[in-house]
Amino acid sequence: MFTGIIESVGKVTSMQPTGGDIRLTIESSELDFSDVKLGDSIASNGICLTVVEIGDKSYSVDVSRETIARTALETLKPGDIVNLEKAMLPTTRFGGHIVAGHVDGVGRVSKLQQDARSIYIEIEIPKELAHYTATKGSITVDGISLTTNLVRDSVVCLNIIPHTAQVTNIAKHWLVGSKVNIEVDIVARYLERLLNKSQAGDINAPSPQSQITEAFLADNGFMK
Structure with missing residues (x-):
């Protein structure tokens, strides 16, 4: 999970095709790598990606075809600047909003x-x-x-x-x-799911009546 407060920018140094996927390498002289380890998540231009290699001032990630298809990553090229944020800690100041790193x-x-x-x-x-x-x-x-x-x-x-x-x-x-x-x-997505129970799975399956209605949200200051 992330907050959307960018820690630093980095530069794309390599986009290596690997078996139909891409091995992406990003370097940054500004990002603190002291606590980064293999398997950690770093949001790169808002995409939650898993670190598979760590250099002195760089990291590499594997990007699947699903991620390539759903994001603007395919427009990147070596030399481009990207926004970086490491996954938040429980002690992190929450300066932005809840960001999953899952591009819609x-x-x-x-x-x-x-x-x-x-x-x-x-x-x-x-x-x-x-x-x-x-x-x-x-x-x-x-x-x-x-x-x-x-x-x-x-x-x-x-x-x-x-x-x-x-x-x-x-x-x-x-x-x-x-x-x-x-x-x-993400809050908007969960509210929609609560309000529209047909999105919760089998639309023919009986389910309890939700107590969350548009009138309830309006009465409690969530809607104008």
Whole structure:
């Protein structure tokens, strides 16, 4: 599990095809490798990947065809900058939101312009993910925990402050047309599952009536 607060950026140094999969190597002079060991998870552009090799200032991961198909990883090339976050500890300050590192889909940067000192960005996300987003809600883009200014159909509008732009790959890598990894708020997914019991398995199987209703959520301040 992660928080979406990027610890450092890294550079892709190798993308080695291996038996239909990819062995990806990333180096970073900024990431603290002192507590990284084989089998640990590092979110790389928001993708939870398992460390299989460790170098002095680098690590390698194996990426399956499933992950390649569901993420923007196939657009990466050696030299590209990626966002890095090690898995959180029980003592970690929770500065972002709950991030699983399981990418839900690929979005596309459709607008990018300066807005005073911040950067205004619009990202088109897959239509099937749009209902999991909300104005002033949380979304993970390339592993970064961000707050949505506005959601318009399947377009998410964001304002990126200078600090976030500089310590992530946004200022160095995002352009209009760039593909980015999207993970929606996991809380929204669980709420949907509670509200729609047909998604819990066999739709014909009897199940107890859920006490979580739209009226209950509204009465308790979860909906406006």
